[in-house]
Amino acid sequence: MGVDYYKVLKVSKDASEEDLKRSYKRLAMKWHPDKNPLDKKAAEANFKQISEAYDVLSDPQKRQIYDLYGEEGLLSSDFSPSAANGTGNPAFRFDPRDAEDIFAEFFGGSDARAGGGSGRTRGGSGGGYGRSVHGNGNGNGNRNRDVGSQGNKKPPAIESKLSCSLEELYKGGRRKMRISRFVPDEFGKPKTVEEILKIDLKPGWKKGTKITFPEKGNQEPGTIPADLIFVVDEKPHPVFKRDGNDLIVNQSISLLEALTGQTLNLTTLDGRNLTIPVVDIVKPGCELIIPNEGMPISKDPSKKGKLKIKFEVVFPSRLTTEQKSDLKRVLG
Template identity: 65%
Template sequence: MGIDYYNILKVNRNASVEDLKKAYRRLAMIWHPDKNLTKNKSEAEAKFKQISEAYDVLSDPQKRQIYDLYGEEALKSGQVPSSSGRGYYTNSYYNNGQHPNPNFRFNPRDAEDIYAELFGGSDGGGGGGSAGRRFKEGYFRNNVNGGESSGSSSSVKKAPAVENVLACSLVDLYKGAKKKIKISRTVLDSSGKIRNVEEILTIDIKPGWKKGTKITFPEKGNQEPGVIAADIIFVVDEKPHDVFTRDSNDLVMNQEISLLEALTGKMVELTTLDGRNLAIPVTEMVKPGDELTVANEGMPISKDPRKRGNLRIKFDVRYPSRLSAEQKSDLRRVLGGS
């Protein structure tokens, strides 16, 4: 049989077209590369294509008939097994029955076209074209309380999404981290009874994520009869740091220096969020409120973690509380006063 399309979509062999649509939508919400934030992108892309191919084959009566009779290899090659079991040959007979579609040629549909068709494109959901290939985030926003898309006749409703705060340190958001969160939820067993289960959700925090970033776990809320379980959404929040504050992709720190250091220079020493020790020379005269910018020592940029924002050091000049007469005289002499 080769690839088991039924197992990929997690449906039985008698699944209806509506069953296939529901299974596809559920899995696409998890694995579409633009929606998927918690897994490896290449893995998500491969899984999404596999799900789309399974739906393409099983939702097409001709493809499904050939697949059910002869398997994936025959479907794609156009050759069916001989009744003797000694190999494949084109447009032959199988168990004394003619090939169901002698002129059939396997032509797989584009994964993004399938996605646009089932989730609705800006052209009304027909699929294809650039509009059909863009990720339809609007579907998820507009259908949190509505279950199926507007084109579906299903009356099953979806429970409202549940949002939780995910507190992250600045170090987590700088370096990336893995957080495991234990949840308790109700599920329906095979007999329809409600029972409590505990589950561990894993979130891979990517370097550069910002406050407000949302991570969605589709249908991980409580299950109830007649209601699609809610999505669980974690919203990133940023814990205060002792030294640095974040300004978009920049890191900002305050540095107090004495009046003498402001006039004569100083070496600012600090430890970065990833544990490196930096020594930054201040060679120009500093006025209160001045900033020194150190390029590429800010936060990673989430779309390209190899790039970073800047580190901005804000200076506060500390003036002496008093000067002796001798010190004042010395300053007049050095600074050229009378």
């Protein structure tokens, strides 16, 4: 039989679905690579095997094949349960799921490794693991009622906010969003289905950009599932403010620095250290523009907008008689 998945999960052969879930959660938390930095290689191997065992035993069809024919029955490319015992799906193929995908379904979390996003994208105004998204039929999406091939009505799309940091929108990144939605079972009663949706964030995306996952919302009996739309929202940044494709930094400098010059040091959104010498006299309201240091332009990420540094000159609250005298002498 090869690997004994029951021993891997530390459960008996008559283990229930709840037994499998309980054991998987305990072992996955114990062996997750992030929790074992001193022996990551061994942890990764154990974590992968635990996830594979749960993937097989939690699926009734896979479990039946495994119990009857072992691991070889699952891995055989031409195996057909219907040919072997007159039951099952002739088109069955064993396709192991990603260990992190399974982990995400149980625990959710923040950003993690992900595959390419499969949703359609639409530009917004001018342009791992996430929280659960529970679809409902009262979303704020487009209110067109599409008609399917069987004449079934399609409810309005469901929209959900996708909060992104300015760093993510600058560099791009990957997100896994765990959703749960309602679909009718074979008797027409609602059942909950959970799924991981993968989104590739493209450099330069703007607030309002929409990523559409067709028919991934709730489904009522006799209807087509609603579309699910994630709408990009931009989190405030402590240093930079975005204006279209440009980035703005407000910089306070003293009167002395405004007159004699200074060197600014900025850390860019992709972690570079930017040194900016200011040699000209800075007048109140002055703006320094640095080309190609703004946000990437989504249609051509090799090009960027501008970085605008807006200066505020801080005047001294008072001067001594001696300082005034020195200034008169120097400035004439």
